[in-house]
Amino acid sequence: MNAADDKTIVKDYFNSTGFDRWKRIYGQGEDVNKVQLDIRTGHQQTVDKVIGWLQADGNLSEISVCDAGCGVGSLSIPLAQEGAKIFASDISEKMVEEGKQRAASNSKSSENITFNVQDLESLSGNYHTVACLDVLIHYPQDKADQMISHLCSLAESRVILSFAPKTPALCILKKIGSFFPGPSKATRAYLHREAKIVKAFENNGFQVGRKEMTKTRFYFSRLLEATRK
Template sequence: MEEKLIVRDYFNNTGFERWKRIYGDEAVNRIQHSIRVGHQRTCDRVLDWLGNISGKSICDAGCGLGSLSLPLAQRGAQVLATDISEKMILEASHRRQQLQLPPDNPHFEVLELERIGGHYDIVICLDVLIHYPLAQVEKMLAHLSSLAGEHLLITYAPKTLLFAALKKVGEFFPGANKTTRAYQHRSEDIEAILLRQGWKIVRRAAIDDKFYFARLLMTGR
């Protein structure tokens, strides 16, 4: 089956339940707790880097439950947030309602990221590329770059000691051999793709916790 279909199926089923717990506030095991903490630090760092975003148009590609899209909208940005998983989008819309945000901001849509259209000041894609091999990542980053005016912000899982840790968190990924579904990428490869798309790397961060490893990049023109 095509990679994207496997990922979509996962995030509409067992993956949805698992990630809803991780991105929620109920008690979780220590691995899930570490991922929750690391992921929150990534979101906080993005919000910190972006500063005043009032009036900016932002696309959050692979938005999940809206952990970032919702605070972006609360800070006055106009947000399009899309995800390949219908279940994730439904839950994200529910969270928007609970926060009493307007029904169209974030505007949530079930949409695979290479099908997103339009033009945005800022495009963001957090903790999605880990699900795809490099050739697919290159296509995805080319598409996301074509949508972005000022900045593209992405995370990827670095090719480091992470591998050992991922063996332990294998339960979070789809497929029979669960660990093979979590792709790590070399920083050189990811940065080269972004440079080919005409970006400069303006900020880099390593956000690591016991079971969460991410490299966050912010590009500029």
């Protein structure tokens, strides 16, 4: 399977059966199983860590943020409520429409967010901060390198990125099928070595600073903040 095939599969999945599954995971309802609830908890922890970083900087109302792969707006909406100007995009039309509906419930977040259906490679413009959470898991390393390069080209100051780290323990979990269990999981899960992600940033003139790791039973995500040198 090549990168082009992965992209098509991701788009089709999140516009069909995957949308209903992940809409529930990224929501607040109780119609989730234990695995989905665990993934919800882990993903929210990653989002909260990013929000905490940006709040600590004390300039949210003064910056622009590109949320590449925004999903249903889990990161974009709270950042917009804090006053940041957000450009939120996702490859899935259904995800974007759900994000718009969730943002519409709060006038401030709705005013500060521009949503668009767009794949990562076609994004353009310049933003103070570019964020891309839990997207690289759908793509192999060569495609990830290209994506990181493009994200860096959009960022005036920094890129915040999360990925599933390639460690011996997670490789074993992946092999036995418990990394992302469930019959509705229809995309491949790619693990990435942190050293290769860091190298990709360095090749584009960025230096990794703040780091975090989120680990629950079924959710594993390494979070890096890379700033322009």
